[in-house]
Amino acid sequence: MEVVTVALSLRWRVAVAFGLASLVVTGLLGFATWNLASSYMLAQREQSATRQAAVNVRLVGESLRSGSDGLAELLTGLAGDPESTIALSRSDGWITVGRQVDPATLPHELIMLAEDGVPARQRIITDGVPVLAVALPVATTATTATYVELFPLLELDRTFRFLSAVLITGAAISALLGLGMGYWAARRALRPLVELTDAAGRVARGDLQARLPEQPDPDLAPLAATFNRTASALEQRVRRDARFASDVSHELRSPLTTMVNAVEVLHRRRTDMPTAARQAVDLLSADVGRFQRMVVDLLEISRTDQDVDxxxxxxxxxxxxxxxxxxxxxxxxxxxxxxxxxxxxxxxxxxxxxxxxxxxxxxxxxxxxxxxxxxxxxxxxxxxxxxxxxxxxxxxxxxxxxxxxxxxxxxxxxxxxxxxxxxxxxxxxxxxxxxxxxxxxxxxxxxxxxxxxxxxxxxxxxxxxxxxxxx
Structure with missing residues (x-):
């Protein structure tokens, strides 16, 4: 199977290089921005949730130590957000308020750390909702309890998605702008080359007056000057040759006319000549005729080398x-x-x-x-x-x-x-x-x-x- 390869022009290669460079730079910048912003916002959210859970667990501990009967109301008031969940583990089982979550689905390691008296937190997904689970031991003298609070991360997740979409869109737009700027820059940079190609093509087609405009750029000025000198020298050479052919043809017309007349006289008297002389006259007549046509054609070409009037x-x-x-x-x-x-x-x-x-x-x-x-x-x-x-x-x-x-x-x-x-x-x-x-x-x-x-x-x-x- 024959593979057909399509080579991009220099202009498009430069444009693509600009686009890729812009995409790489903005992509790296966007990736770094996303990592720093997401890490910072997530850390702030975790610290806020941990502080809030610590305050709540002290209130729950005081309620347990006092033996108050309003524990369920207290937990409901502490939940606040309907998307939040508070679960309290005691010897008689779990008490759950807010968004209902099966305590069995909570990470076992997280619960074990809290039961051992070590505060712990972990990002998990419960019923398709991303949450931050904070588990703390409840300080009581009579009973052992574990406090778990689930803080929803939906808003933070939406923020991350929006930020990533903005950064990806920005990188794509930057790549397109880089492609456009690269094409524009390549076009500007290659304009002298296009003018040179056009002028050279005109010279090749016979327009010997084609010249390049003067270039203010010091790097391009020698190129334009050299091409113009070459074209001027070529024009002078061609015109000199055409003038020479014209002058020679004009100078040959008078002796050629004499030769033609002399050959005609000889041709009329060829019957009185020996065979060898007749053959010589025939050859001379053919060559003089061909010579005459050549001179006429040279005169015509010398006029044709000039522009049409x-x-x-x-x-x-x-x-x-x-x-x-x-x-x-x-x-x-x-x-x-x-x-x-x-x-x-x-x-x-x-x-x-x-x-x-x-x-x-x-x-x-x-x-x-x-x-x-x-x-x-x-x-x-x-x-x-x-x-x-x-x-x-x-x-x-x-x-x-x-x-x-x-x-x-x-x-x-x-x-x-x-x-x-x-x-x-x-x-x-x-x-x-x-x-x-x-x-x-x-x-x-x-x-x-x-x-x-x-x-x-x-x-x-x-x-x-x-x-x-x-x-």
């Missing part, structure tokens, strides 16, 4: 855009588009590039596009592109969206291999628009590329605000 965002009907792109392609892939508009807030040029790159990927690497569908699900616009290829292995389904990642064809050359930047552009464009893109297995075999974007429900201005805040 809000002024370029508009309400775009994805269904209409997909229909137009599909109709303009020679192969004209089959499309499934609903009649109702599927509106998203997007940069139309970038979204057009997303669809085009996915179609190019399916045609070059997926054996052709079998299906192109636009769906609406739970406030999201979903674009599905199915191809007839072998599919993408699970271990490569995230890697294919990285720059210059061409999967199992990474070492191939030729026009059909692509630059390895098309799907990276798709991922960047969709991420900048608050959407998601992934690849999964198509039912029946092959790959299915899925793009989801938030559907535009409100006016473009309201949707812009909501979409930008969700990034």
């Amino acid at each position: 809000d002024r370029a965002l508009e309400a775009v009907d994805v269904a209409d855009l997909v229909r137009n792109i599909a109709a303009s392609r020679p192969e004209h892939p089959p499309t499934e588009v609903h009649a109702q508009p599927a509106l998203v807030l997007a940069d139309r040029r970038r979204l057009d590039r997303v669809v085009t790159n996915l179609l190019d990927n399916g045609e070059r690497h997926g054996g052709g596009v079998l299906r192109l569908a636009v769906l609406r699900r739970s406030g999201r616009v979903r674009l599905e592109i199915d191809d007839a290829g072998p599919g993408v292995p699970p271990e490569l389904r995230e890697q294919v969206f990285e720059r210059f990642a061409r999967g199992q064809r990474a070492g191939d050359r030729g026009d059909s291999t692509g630059s390895g930047l098309g799907l990276a552009l798709v991922a960047q464009h969709i991420d900048r628009h608050g959407g998601a893109v992934w690849v999964e297995e198509r039912p029946g075999g092959g790959a299915r590329f899925v793009v989801e974007l938030p559907e535009l429900q409100e006016s473009p201005e309201e949707g812009l605000t909501g979409q930008l805040s969700s990034r």
Whole structure:
């Protein structure tokens, strides 16, 4: 049988530790308080009962010595409390007044001590009632008598129960307060760590401007400063690399245009060339074409590394855009588009590039596009592109969206291999628009590329605000 263990978070571990510590401290304090209070009150009650019994036994002794006939009335008057019991043992038997108790139920050792002239007391329970039994010898000259008085302890027992209930409740409340204070303290103490995790996550998602706020705590200030310096250095490095790629791409456009024109001239005259020269021209034409696409993609990526310009965002009907792109392609892939508009807030040029790159990927690497569908699900616009290829292995389904990642064809050359930047552009464009893109297995075999974007429900201005805040 498999045992599943659930690990508590650090915040809850600290809270539980505070709660347990509070419970232990208040529990020990309550236990000590209960012991001291109960011992003190019980000792006071025993002393009071012993003094009262001593006074009563002197009165009984005087009555016995005088031979008065009012002994029963005297005992009744001495009992006072109806819950009390007075029992007097003489040679002719027991006399009992007050709450009736069978003398045979009294502790034998207690009676024997009193008969031997030794005062004794003992806490006992008679008929379910806790009492303090005080046994004293009666000093007489003619007869031998033993005086026993039972003092009820009901009020004292109720006091003990109330005190114990109060102390237990106080310990439980203290544990809950300790748990709450521990959770609050842990939350306060871990707030910088939460901010650090959030900032690091934003950096990992591409927000290179994420920074930690300045910390007044001298123990946390170096951490925040170090993270901010690291993030600033990373941002500068990425922007420097993007600017370098952009500058290089711009500088390459002019010589690349010359090369493309020269290759076109050579390609038009390839019929007049020897076989070896024609093969060289074909290879040169394929590589120059691939080089041209790579430069264009690098320029696009350098622009994509910047934030989306809000002024370029508009309400775009994805269904209409997909229909137009599909109709303009020679192969004209089959499309499934609903009649109702599927509106998203997007940069139309970038979204057009997303669809085009996915179609190019399916045609070059997926054996052709079998299906192109636009769906609406739970406030999201979903674009599905199915191809007839072998599919993408699970271990490569995230890697294919990285720059210059061409999967199992990474070492191939030729026009059909692509630059390895098309799907990276798709991922960047969709991420900048608050959407998601992934690849999964198509039912029946092959790959299915899925793009989801938030559907535009409100006016473009309201949707812009909501979409930008969700990034």
